[in-house]
Amino acid sequence: MDEPAPDWWRTWFGPAYLSLYDDYLAERTPIEVDRLEVLLALRPPARILDLACGQGRHGIELARRGYQVTGVDLLTYLLDVAAARARAAKVRMRFVHGDMREPIRGGRFDAALSLFTSFGYFVDEADDRKVLRSVASMLGPEGRLLLEVLNGERERDNFEPRQWFSVGTTAVMEERQLDQSGRRLVVQRTVSTPNARQTDVHAIRIYSGTEVDAALHAAGFADVRLYGDWNGEPLSPNSLRVLAVGTMSA
Numbered sequence: 001m002d003e004p005a006p007d008w009w010r011t012w013f014g015p016a017y018l019s020l021y022d023d024y025l026a027e028r029t030p031i032e033v034d035r036l037e038v039l040l041a042l043r044p045p046a047r048i049l050d051l052a053c054g055q056g057r058h059g060i061e062l063a064r065r066g067y068q069v070t071g072v073d074l075l076t077y078l079l080d081v082a083a084a085r086a087r088a089a090k091v092r093m094r095f096v097h098g099d100m101r102e103p104i105r106g107g108r109f110d111a112a113l114s115l116f117t118s119f120g121y122f123v124d125e126a127d128d129r130k131v132l133r134s135v136a137s138m139l140g141p142e143g144r145l146l147l148e149v150l151n152g153e154r155e156r157d158n159f160e161p162r163q164w165f166s167v168g169t170t171a172v173m174e175e176r177q178l179d180q181s182g183r184r185l186v187v188q189r190t191v192s193t194p195n196a197r198q199t200d201v202h203a204i205r206i207y208s209g210t211e212v213d214a215a216l217h218a219a220g221f222a223d224v225r226l227y228g229d230w231n232g233e234p235l236s237p238n239s240l241r242v243l244a245v246g247t248m249s250a
Contacts, residue, residue, distance in 0.1 A: 001188050001201065018081070026057065032115070038232070039232060047109045049112040049138060050070065050112075052073055054073060055085065074100070108139075112138065114145065129218065135219070136220040145216070145246045151228075161177070170193050174189050183206050189201070230243065
């Protein structure tokens with residue numbers, strides 16, 4: 001399997017990504033926003049940073065509920081989609097073209113979001129740590145970060161070199177390689193529809209709950225709580241995802 005380009009995400013998150021996931025994710029979004037309001041103890045008009053906001057699905061729903069939302073992404077295509085959708089929804093939301101490793105100039109927030117495994121994309125793990133330090137620098141006293149990633153412990157203990165699943169009428173096949181020492185998962189994904197087939201490669205660094213906890217504390221978060229799903233269930237080795245709430249000191 002070929003290694004992906006270091007910046008594979010620049011082309012991966014395009015029209016094909018939205019075609020595959022858009023409808024599926026739209027159904028989940030209001031429920032996830034309900035739950036993140038509980039997990040973060042949020043109330044409007046709190047200031048929220050939606051990091052790697054993509055097509056804006058969480059940020060637009062939060063803005064609809066009265067929050068002051070800033071969405072940040074490095075991909076202009078997704079920012080354009082998000083801005084158009086915000087206008088169609090008749091909500092006010094600020095969009096910033098920026099790198100998640102760097103703080104927004106003048107940005108100060110009550111809460112930050114990094115959802116749907118939008119963390120761990122960089123080749124150098126030091127860049128992941130830089131992301132967390134950047135977020136911490138933009139949060140006020142008792143500011144909170146909700147970080148959602150795949151459960152690396154489950155991925156490592158139950159690794160499968162091939163997986164198949166479907167999204168609506170689309171079939172997806174993945175060939176996968178896992179560097180256990182570097183915790184780096186490389187995936188060659190083939191997406192098949194009745195009219196076309198597309199193959200691409202991406203890579204992410206996977207984190208267990210213990211590793212997320214350590215990374216957040218090292219970035220300056222005073223308290224970290226780990227959950228295994230959006231309902232706030234305790235994290236277990238079999239949880240599909242890790243949802244971590246990191247809180248800054250008062």
